[in-house]
Amino acid sequence: MTDQAQPSRPGVLSVVQRVVEFFRRRARATGGGGTKAIEKQIASGKLTARDRIRLILDAGTFHEYDLFVEHKAVDFNMAGKDLAADGVVTGTVGGHPVCIFAQDFTVAGGSLGLAHARKITKIMDHALKLCIPLIGINDSGGARIQEGVNSLAGYGEIFYRNTLASGVIPQISVILGPCAGGAVYSPALTDFVFVVEKISRMFITGPEVIKTVLGEEISMEDLGGARVHTEITGNAHFYAATELECFQQIKKLFTFIPWNNRKKADAFPPRPPKPAYDLDKVIPPDSRQPFDVRDVIRGVCDDSDLIEVHENWAANIVCGFARIQGQTVGVVANQPLVLAGVLDVDSSDKAARFIRFCDAFNIPLLTFVDLPGYLPGVDQEHAGVIRHGAKLLYAYSEASVPKITVILRKAYGGGYIAMCSRHLGADFVFAWPSAEIAVMGPEGAANIIFRKEITEAADPNEMRKQKVAEYTEMFANPYRAAAEGHIDAVITPSETREYVIHAMEISISKVDARPTKKHGVPPF
Numbered sequence: 148m149t150d151q152a153q154p155s156r157p158g159v160l161s162v163v164q165r166v167v168e169f170f171r172r173r174a175r176a177t178g179g180g181g182t183k184a185i186e187k188q189i190a191s192g193k194l195t196a197r198d199r200i201r202l203i204l205d206a207g208t209f210h211e212y213d214l215f216v217e218h219k220a221v222d223f224n225m226a227g228k229d230l231a232a233d234g235v236v237t238g239t240v241g242g243h244p245v246c247i248f249a250q251d252f253t254v255a256g257g258s259l260g261l262a263h264a265r266k267i268t269k270i271m272d273h274a275l276k277l278c279i280p281l282i283g284i285n286d287s288g289g290a291r292i293q294e295g296v297n298s299l300a301g302y303g304e305i306f307y308r309n310t311l312a313s314g315v316i317p318q319i320s321v322i323l324g325p326c327a328g329g330a331v332y333s334p335a336l337t338d339f340v341f342v343v344e345k346i347s348r349m350f351i352t353g354p355e356v357i358k359t360v361l362g363e364e365i366s367m368e369d370l371g372g373a374r375v376h377t378e379i380t381g382n383a384h385f386y387a388a389t390e391l392e393c394f395q396q397i398k399k400l401f402t403f404i405p406w407n408n409r410k411k412a413d414a415f416p417p418r419p420p421k422p423a424y425d426l427d428k429v430i431p432p433d434s435r436q437p438f439d440v441r442d443v444i445r446g447v448c449d450d451s452d453l454i455e456v457h458e459n460w461a462a463n464i465v466c467g468f469a470r471i472q473g474q475t476v477g478v479v480a481n482q483p484l485v486l487a488g489v490l491d492v493d494s495s496d497k498a499a500r501f502i503r504f505c506d507a508f509n510i511p512l513l514t515f516v517d518l519p520g521y522l523p524g525v526d527q528e529h530a531g532v533i534r535h536g537a538k539l540l541y542a543y544s545e546a547s548v549p550k551i552t553v554i555l556r557k558a559y560g561g562g563y564i565a566m567c568s569r570h571l572g573a574d575f576v577f578a579w580p581s582a583e584i585a586v587m588g589p590e591g592a593a594n595i596i597f598r599k600e601i602t603e604a605a606d607p608n609e610m611r612k613q614k615v616a617e618y619t620e621m622f623a624n625p626y627r628a629a630a631e632g633h634i635d636a637v638i639t640p641s642e643t644r645e646y647v648i649h650a651m652e653i654s655i656s657k658v659d660a661r662p663t664k665k666h667g668v669p670p671f
């Protein structure tokens with residue numbers, strides 16, 4: 148008997164009517180803010196929330212939840228206002244499993260009210276329970292103004308979960324539109340923030356407020372655009388020219404990181420570095436000449452493949468993921484090309500955070516050293532180089548994953564200690580013959596310890612040269628440190644990969660017992 152043939156009872160829908168009603172409701176809920184709003188979204192160069200999810204990971208495996216959640220707001224004519232999916236799409240993605248949410252700007256500007264926030268916190272709870280990564284796509288005008296304090300409550304509950312999940316599951320934020328006011332603090336609490344040229348806008352107070360309060364005019368782009376956050380503030384880790392490029396970057400990052408803090412990142416078949424990277428030719432003959440440390444990293448790692456984190460910020464230190472014999476490593480390296488590779492406020496911050504991510508997610512650390520020390524100057528002192536520099540010492544000392552250090556050239560003073568020296572718990576320290584391990588550079592050292600001889604000499608310049616040469620001969624080499632056992636082996640550049648592979652292989656079951664404590668108190 149067909150459904151149409153069923154005698155219908157008044158007020159009760161038939162099965163067919165129910166199915167029709169379901170499709171009608173589903174179309175309405177997935178229809179975003181309607182054709183006009185979607186056209187406006189696309190005209191502004193942005194994809195829709197669901198298209199973003201479809202494109203971000205394995206297509207076709209997305210399951211959406213809480214499609215029919217409704218808000219209960221009544222003030223400011225909100226009673227009964229139909230907001231499709233309450234302006235946020237949430238669900239899970241299969242394949243490489245993740246929990247995901249994407250704010251839908253076409254619905255009330257993606258603004259966050261209580262129901263919207265509860266959808267997000269529910270998917271966050273899910274991610275934490277299932278121990279799988281969380282991706283959040285932010286495209287929102289911020290707290291839904293009509294919902295008042297309930298919106299603020301929603302944000303607070305998101306921040307709380309970001310913090311609980313920190314170090315347990317990887318959390319990724321993608322800024323694909325406005326992310327304004329306190330809303331910025333959820334991305335700021337997550338591990339990696341992705342931004343896209345001309346689309347991402349992140350700020351606490353917008354241009355209008357700045358104009359009113361400070362009388363200064365600034366565009367949204369100049370205040371908190373993609374370049375600002377990848378080059379100046381360091382709030383964002385990855386920059387892309389388009390949304391599609393951004394999604395490729397996310398996919399690539401996922402190949403390097405594990406699902407949670409109890410797993411290791413997926414292993415890949417080992418591949419040798421590309422022959423173009425000849426380590427024996429990297430170091431220039433004159434030790435004052437710079438070189439690109441990425442050539443060293445690429446000469447050591449599988450397939451010469453490196454994915455840099457914060458590539459355009461604090462470029463005097465390189466942080467990124469690579470593989471050794473198919474296993475992910477976190478690479479930290481001074482970059483002699485920029486400020487001679489010194490440590491300063493931003494590079495210390497950058498490296499410390501990266502090291503803590505690697506340590507939390509079982510990723511061994513591989514450090515390459517070539518630095519003259521910490522950057523001197525009033526600006527740095529007043530910007531807190533002591534406090535920020537201490538973060539790096541803390542992060543390296545705290546990290547209990549395998550730690551392998553290769554000293555390429557200069558390792559002077561505090562910089563020598565800070566860059567994962569044996570004294571901060573490195574498991575293996577290797578040095579190239581070009582290494583210079585000393586309290587400071589030969590010029591500075593000679594000027595201090597031989598001041599009297601130099602000033603009293605008939606030819607002070609000649610005497611200075613002589614004393615610098617004397618000091619260099621004695622200290623600016625790896626052998627004093629090797630003689631003390633502070634480094635384990637002096638190796639040729641071309642032996643580096645073999646030594647690193649061996650060190651990683653035998654560190655696989657490393658156990659690093661620490662004193663019992665609730666948690667440490669790092670110099671945040």
Ligand code: HXC
Nearest residue numbers: 255256258287288289290291292299302325327328329330
């Ligand atoms: C409610 C909002 C909204 C909000 C935008 N809309 N932001 N509705 N609450 N916060 C609505 C608009 O009314 C409009 O609805 C639709 O979304 C699209 O907005 P437009 O202004 O037309 O879009 P656009 O020109 O692209 O401008 C985007 C914008 C602007 C720059 C984000 O909307 C804006 O400045 N919004 C307010 C931003 C803000 O001050 N938020 C509060 C921050 S404080 P219609 O119906 O006309 O389509 C905050 C505190 C959080 O977030 C604290 C947490 C700790």
